[in-house]
Amino acid sequence: MPDFAQPQPGSEQLRSRIDRKLLCSVASEPSVAGKMELYLALSQVAREQLATRWVNTQHADRESKARRVYYLSMEFLIGRAMNNALSALDLRDSAAAVFTAPGPSLGEVMECEPDAALGNGGLGRLAACFLDSMATLGLPSWGYGVRYEYGMFAQSILNGQQVEKPEAWLQDRSPWEFPRPGKHHTVRFGGTCEHHDEWAEWHAADSVEAKAFDYVIPGHGTERVSTLRLWKAAAPAEIDLGAFNTGDYQRAAEFKNRFENISWVLYPNDSTAAGRELRLRQEYFFVSASLQDILERHLIEHGTFTNLAEKIAIHLNDTHPAIGVAELMRLLIDDHGMSWAAAWDQCRRIFSYTNHTLMPEALETWKVSLINRVLPRHLLIIYRINQEFLDEVVRLYPGDIELMRRVSLIDDGGGHDRDKRVRMAHLCIVGSHRVNGVSQLHSDLMVQTIFADFARLYPERFHNKTNGVTPRRWLAQANPALSTLLDERLGGKDWRLNLDRLQDLRASADDAGFRNAFATAKRDNKLRLANYVAREVGIVLNPDSLFDVQVKRIHEYKRQLLNVLHVITRYNALLDGSAVGLAPRSVLFAGKAASSYHMAKQVIRLIHDVAAVVNNDPRTRDMLQVVFIPNYGVSVAELIMPAANLSEQISTAGTEASGTGNMKLSLNGALTIGTEDGANIEIRDNVGAENIFIFGNNTAQVNAIREAGHRPMDFYRDDPALKEALDRIDSGFFSPSDRPRYHDIFNSLLHYGDHYLLLADYADYVATQKRVDALYLSPDEWQRKAIINVAGMGPFSADRTISDYANDTWNLGTYLK
Numbered sequence: 037m038p039d040f041a042q043p044q045p046g047s048e049q050l051r052s053r054i055d056r057k058l059l060c061s062v063a064s065e066p067s068v069a070g071k072m073e074l075y076l077a078l079s080q081v082a083r084e085q086l087a088t089r090w091v092n093t094q095h096a097d098r099e100s101k102a103r104r105v106y107y108l109s110m111e112f113l114i115g116r117a118m119n120n121a122l123s124a125l126d127l128r129d130s131a132a133a134v135f136t137a138p139g140p141s142l143g144e145v146m147e148c149e150p151d152a153a154l155g156n157g158g159l160g161r162l163a164a165c166f167l168d169s170m171a172t173l174g175l176p177s178w179g180y181g182v183r184y185e186y187g188m189f190a191q192s193i194l195n196g197q198q199v200e201k202p203e204a205w206l207q208d209r210s211p212w213e214f215p216r217p218g219k220h221h222t223v224r225f226g227g228t229c230e231h232h233d234e235w236a237e238w239h240a241a242d243s244v245e246a247k248a249f250d251y252v253i254p255g256h257g258t259e260r261v262s263t264l265r266l267w268k269a270a271a272p273a274e275i276d277l278g279a280f281n282t283g284d285y286q287r288a289a290e291f292k293n294r295f296e297n298i299s300w301v302l303y304p305n306d307s308t309a310a311g312r313e314l315r316l317r318q319e320y321f322f323v324s325a326s327l328q329d330i331l332e333r334h335l336i337e338h339g340t341f342t343n344l345a346e347k348i349a350i351h352l353n354d355t356h357p358a359i360g361v362a363e364l365m366r367l368l369i370d371d372h373g374m375s376w377a378a379a380w381d382q383c384r385r386i387f388s389y390t391n392h393t394l395m396p397e398a399l400e401t402w403k404v405s406l407i408n409r410v411l412p413r414h415l416l417i418i419y420r421i422n423q424e425f426l427d428e429v430v431r432l433y434p435g436d437i438e439l440m441r442r443v444s445l446i447d448d449g450g451g452h453d454r455d456k457r458v459r460m461a462h463l464c465i466v467g468s469h470r471v472n473g474v475s476q477l478h479s480d481l482m483v484q485t486i487f488a489d490f491a492r493l494y495p496e497r498f499h500n501k502t503n504g505v506t507p508r509r510w511l512a513q514a515n516p517a518l519s520t521l522l523d524e525r526l527g528g529k530d531w532r533l534n535l536d537r538l539q540d541l542r543a544s545a546d547d548a549g550f551r552n553a554f555a556t557a558k559r560d561n562k563l564r565l566a567n568y569v570a571r572e573v574g575i576v577l578n579p580d581s582l583f584d585v586q587v588k589r590i591h592e593y594k595r596q597l598l599n600v601l602h603v604i605t606r607y608n609a610l611l612d613g614s615a616v617g618l619a620p621r622s623v624l625f626a627g628k629a630a631s632s633y634h635m636a637k638q639v640i641r642l643i644h645d646v647a648a649v650v651n652n653d654p655r656t657r658d659m660l661q662v663v664f665i666p667n668y669g670v671s672v673a674e675l676i677m678p679a680a681n682l683s684e685q686i687s688t689a690g691t692e693a694s695g696t697g698n699m700k701l702s703l704n705g706a707l708t709i710g711t712e713d714g715a716n717i718e719i720r721d722n723v724g725a726e727n728i729f730i731f732g733n734n735t736a737q738v739n740a741i742r743e744a745g746h747r748p749m750d751f752y753r754d755d756p757a758l759k760e761a762l763d764r765i766d767s768g769f770f771s772p773s774d775r776p777r778y779h780d781i782f783n784s785l786l787h788y789g790d791h792y793l794l795l796a797d798y799a800d801y802v803a804t805q806k807r808v809d810a811l812y813l814s815p816d817e818w819q820r821k822a823i824i825n826v827a828g829m830g831p832f833s834a835d836r837t838i839s840d841y842a843n844d845t846w847n848l849g850t851y852l853k
């Protein structure tokens with residue numbers, strides 16, 4: 037067993053290691069190296085140590101034949117690796133000391149790294165936080181996903197509108213990835229099946245190679261690491277040579293592309309199933325490669341599959357990897373000769389599944405005809421799983437045909453063959469031993485609504501696992517000013533590994549000295565963000581104004597438009613003199629709209645149009661500013677979260693499964709204005725109702741309004757402030773060169789039913805915003821509550837979430853320290 041202990045270098049020693057890397061690896065002369073070369077050299081220093089930690093961890097897990105958890109996810113929204121790696125390796129302080137003037141600072145060097153944006157938003161970022169916690173808790177764990185050549189698009193703004201640009205993050209290669217040339221698996225598609233009793237021979241039409249690239253995920257306060265293994269698609273090498281040799285380069289290139297396009301792009305869509313064959317191929321591609329990899333590792337270690345479920349747990353992050361249930365059955369039965377019954381028994385003990393949305397339109401289904409064409413063997417397996425499942429349902433509820441139709445893995449399309457679809461969520465539930473939602477409210481609604489029938493059939497299967505975020509990235513690294521203060525106040529750094537330690541801050545909320553220091557840290561962070569905004573957007577923010585932030589994907593259910601209505605209302609009140617007791621505010625938005633989501637793009641445009649009017653009005657400029665910060669992603673979030681005073685979490689009650697942005701913001705000392713939705717409820721329970729601004733209709737009231745028939749026109753008629761705000765949007769006040777520009781927004785609210793009930797929550801929202809101002813004008817009270825928010829965030833550490841999964845879902849509790 038290699039020795040774990042390596043003394044960490046001081047800055048002198050680190051300097052010489054960097055110089056050596058510059059000379060021997062980067063090929064650059066240290067005295068003239070620019071920040072890019074320094075970034076490459078520093079990453080090589082870190083990489084070397086990560087490599088050793090990876091080898092040691094694998095060695096230990098192999099020796100102990102550890103039970104492992106495999107986290108399958110289409111998305112990992114990681115962001116940059118450097119700061120996190122330096123912190124985990126305890127090199128951060130030495131590195132800061134190495135990079136001094138007149139050369140670039142450590143911060144400038146770290147900014148050379150492009151974000152690894154292999155995800156759309158919350159779901160992908162959750163997966164990244166979970167890897168951090170799995171490594172930190174020392175769990176024998178692997179993440180598996182797709183090595184997208186192009187991740188989330190880069191957003192820029194042109195004339196107030198979103199422009200999407202491809203993000204070629206791998207163009208200059210990543211110094212953090214470890215290619216594994218020897219690790220590849222063949223993934224097959226299409227063709228026909230030849231049946232033999234329980235098993236089948238699959239004569240596939242195509243095949244593609246999946247090549248492994250590893251990312252070492254460092255643990256904090258431990259030398260153990262986790263692995264993120266991503267698969268790249270490669271054409272089978274032998275075949276394109278024929279075309280190439282006859283001079284048909286185009287055909288040769290087309291052939292290569294036809295296979296390699298599988299891992300080209302992340303689908304920029306976080307809410308609806310992209311009904312596209314390539315997406316299905318992507319899903320199957322990474323799932324098949326991952327399961328082959330997992331089985332290979334198991335067989336080397338154990339020589340048998342009879343103990344598979346004792347030794348592995350596989351988690352399905354949403355339904356995107358659902359085909360894994362059928363694929364594991366296929367591999368065990370067709371390739372490894374297991375009986376159907378034995379394979380099914382293993383399967384159901386191995387898989388667990390997290391649901392991320394209750395919206396019926398976002399539940400993934402695939403046409404039976406498509407699956408039949410792309411994955412014929414899997415369709416047969418799904419049919420048989422369904423047959424046995426429905427047989428079981430009939431035994432429990434004889435004669436309940438409607439129940440069978442509802443729970444079936446196949447939506448029968450009203451009897452039309454071409455409309456038949458496979459319901460991936462049902463496949464996950466039937467194939468798993470645990471199913472969870474991501475906040476208490478979401479888990480409750482899940483078993484009351486979309487999965488009510490399954491909860492009746494398998495009540496023991498359903499659990500809640502409230503999301504969390506890693507306090508390393510989202511507090512220790514993103515907010516050094518507050519972290520230093522916490523280290524002093526809490527007498528050490530161990531809150532990073534035990535976030536419940538923050539509770540001890542509660543007492544300090546009454547300490548005026550601490551409140552001052554806390555306020556100073558916040559102001560420093562606001563200045564840092566203001567500098568960024570001045571540079572990127574050209575707007576100068578007042579750092580003493582209330583920084584009111586709504587940063588997340590742009591989506592109608594998240595109701596950025598409600599926020600805009602409040603901004604316009606405030607502007608109107610400032611103009612007509614009815615505004616009293618308001619504090620100066622900077623309303624900050626950031627977020628990307630899916631490229632095909634017209635309404636979301638309109639909201640981005642409206643924000644810019646409103647900002648142009650408001651920011652250029654000398655009568656209001658000191659009291660109200662509006663900024664849209666472009667290209668929201670992990671690195672931009674790391675700047676915004678520490679600088680926020682107010683966190684906008686204003687989704688229609690019952691629509692946001694959990695939210696994690698809400699947690700990051702509270703953790704950094706923002707107060708929340710929010711609805712009774714997702715984890716907002718649990719944040720309230722932990723920080724106390726008097727320290728959070730909860731407003732609006734709750735889920736039961738939302739349902740009642742919808743049942744009675746929501747009448748947006750009544751609110752419009754009866755509330756003059758609301759009417760004025762809406763009329764200004766509709767009349768073209770903010771778009772004088774194109775007056776009809778926002779008719780569609782107006783119509784969606786007034787004439788097409790206001791599906792997300794903005795108008796029903798508007799009055800309470802505006803009234804609550806006034807209470808926010810009043811509190812902000814009492815800085816002592818504000819700081820007190822902000823401190824109590826931070827103190828209450830212990831349960832929202834992803835370490836708590838992962839411990840709960842380890843104990844209740846993955847049966848890995850014994851590995852926890």
Ligand SMILES: *Cc1c(COP(=O)(O)O)cnc(C)c1O
Pocket residue numbers: 156157158161587588589668669670673694695696697698700
């Ligand atoms: C945390 C995070 C999200 C999720 O934000 P919500 O407010 O929970 O929707 C999305 N994108 C990025 C970059 C994040 O860091």
